[in-house]
Amino acid sequence: MERKKLGLIINPIAGLGGSVGLKGTDGVSEEAIHRGAIPRAEERTQRALTELLANKNQVIVYTGPGSLGGRIAKQMGFPYVVDGALSDGHTTGKTTQDLVRWLQQQDVDLVLFAGGDGTARDIYAAAKASTVFLGIPAGVKIHSPVYAVNPSAAGALANLYLTGKVTKTSEQEVVDIDENQYRHDIINTKLYGYLTIPKEHAYTQNRKCASPPSEATAMETIAARVVDDMEPDTYYLIGAGTTTRAIMQELELAYTLIGVDIVCNKKLVAKDVYGKQIMQYIRGKKAKLVVTITGGQGFLFGRGNQQLTPEVIKKVGKDNLIILATKDKLFQLRGQPLLVDTGNAELDQKLSGFYRIICSYYETAVGKVATN
């Protein structure tokens, strides 16, 4: 049987900042080491790879040299191949990106990477949509759901995926917070993109309720609702995220995943537009704004859709907001209010109140936008 190709990327400095009170490692790794931080990414990777040991003869590891993955692969007895173009030692985000590109050239089946939100951003910057990734949590900040709940869970899921027991995948958000602000206790998340990860399914017994529809099906039904309700000669600003993307797919139009597209009479008017451009298109026209919750904290505006400037939001108006979210995504907020951070405090205040959030073709939920 042909061996499965497992890509492995360790960000050796991930998690350094946390252990010495620096709330992250972005740009401060040397200071962290100076304060006595001990690298832990390799140890966490080892915990993940332990789950794959039983099948190590069916896997070949593709990785970087030394602390990037080669050392731990060798120690644990995995057959491995190293990217000869890279060198161990001082690593940066570019090192991670170079390794991602090389792994994709090797046509790996899955890339396991150890790090935090910053590492996920670097991975995303070089990732193809067809590559499947999975994060081993090792960084200080883990807000992106591309990471497993702990290293063992990452290894177990990787094992199930490589042995064909898990075959489904899903796109999950890559989000990060501004570490400079975080160090001053301000949490400011931003959506950077999506990575495809294996989708774990639960083995059950004693069920007393039916399986819910998949996330993809839920998005399709939401998109069908929006498309069926579209009014003629109205400019629909469709912006950022996988839920809104489903509308463009339903209409069979080209789309921008992390950006805003404009649709009128079910035809594409403009793609990947921002602030002033949007204003030019909708001036004197009837417009509606279709948005979803972004950034993992329930933000409607200000995280990943900054193209929607306060001027655009004001022009469209509160009553022409169409908010979408799958139940899975909405329920992660557990009833917490939705947030807005448009950059205009007065507008933020005006946007407060109750909204209907479309969850499927026939279902909406009531959501509250907080008054800050």
Next chain:
Amino acid sequence: MEMKRIDRSQKVRVGFHEAKWDEAIIYELSKPGERGILVPKADKKVVDAVGNGVSMLPKGLRRKQAVNLPELSQNHVLRHYMRLSQETLGADVNIEIGQGTCTMKYSPKINEQLARGIFDLHPEQDPSTAQGIMEIFHETDKYMQEISGMSRFTFQPGGGSQGLFTMGSIVKAYMNSKGETRDEFITTIYSHPSDAAAPALKGYKIIYLQPDPKTGVPDLEAFKAVCTERTAGFIQANPEDTGLYNSNIAKFVKYAHKMGALCCYDQANGNAVLGVARAKEAGFDMCHFNLHKTFSTPHGCGGPACGATGVRAGLEEFLPAPLIDFDGKKYFFNYKFENKKFGVHKVRAYYGVAPVVLKTYCWIRSLGPNGLYQVTKTAVLNNNYMFKKMLEIPGISAFYITDDNQRVEQCRYTMEKIYKDTGVSTTDIQRRMMDFGMHYWTSHHPFFLPEPITLEPTESPSKEDIDEYVNTLKYVFKECYDNPEYVKSAPHSSTTHQVDESVMDDPKKWATSWKVYLRKYK
């Protein structure tokens, strides 16, 4: 040799193993020609009078080919079903606390015995020969009226969801009768999914209210924001499956009425309020009870059931027909609403599952009004004792704990911390508890609360039973830290190992009957 007493001090049944027979389905056991009963040939006189028995049937009703039934002897049939019965984990063998929301209380066997007395009755037989059971239907209707404050009940719905469907149908019929074209129905996230599905079947768009993150019950202002002249109905369980009671419910109902909507009370969690609160006083227009849950008939998880549905005065004409009435001399089937232009007409054949209604009648009569109140008091006491014991387990917590929102008859807990620490999820625990001969339930999907556990002790278990259940859970949660892989690979002592449900994602692969299975896979 000295005889030693068996040590029973261990409260966690680590030695349990469910029976496993690896039994084939009955069609696979079939052998051509094998018979359970050999029917004697008819007497010549009979044959001369009626022919071969088939020739008397109209041609259009005759089968063109033999019916596909399994062919087995009596002892093979008996053995097959005895084995299957041993492979189940029924309410009579386990401490039935884990199936939260199901109200798995003890159902007195004497009521089962009494119900056997009416097995020979047929719903088509002349009413003059069925006056006894008709009286019991009529009397049970009156009891349900007293318990709820409603004006009239139907027992026609064959289950809880059908009761909810009946309420959705009544709302639709009522709105049609008024010439209203309202198209929205409001419910809550924590109400049963059928509270949304039932009105959706009637063509309504569904609006969910989310719980307030602090109190766990919906916000009245959120309700007012979406309750408009488009709202046909509002439906809510109260308490909801979290065990939290919305004490503002009368204000919701009042506002809905102001907007012209009707209000439906899902009383699937009725065990929390018997003798304490009634639908009428909260202003509801209609309600339903699951006789198979609250009224102990018992809950069969798909077996015979009844979603008794009642309406306030003025809405009786929308109930499905027939109702059973008494004219002063005899009980009779009242069909006067059957052909009404805007009625519900029927949701099911006949007038309800008679043994279920009979068992309800017996249960109510054996307890009386004070007994029903004691049922609720005891169920609430048991649940709150269990709540305290559960929160003592490391890693277990609950949401919405404030000073004034005590859990009523059940509770939804969370094991989020244990999941984060160990990677063991609540669905893993669900399987592992089978290894101790116990049920355990999570929540409806998608989970609103992370890694949920929903438990409902009812009034039936003793303190020792609750302690044993909690101790078993405690044992399993400790295992999560000591040996997580063992928990994740459970069950180890149950009939069936892990069931991969991912194949259920594709309806094209479903085989919903033996015939479909043969067509698709043979």
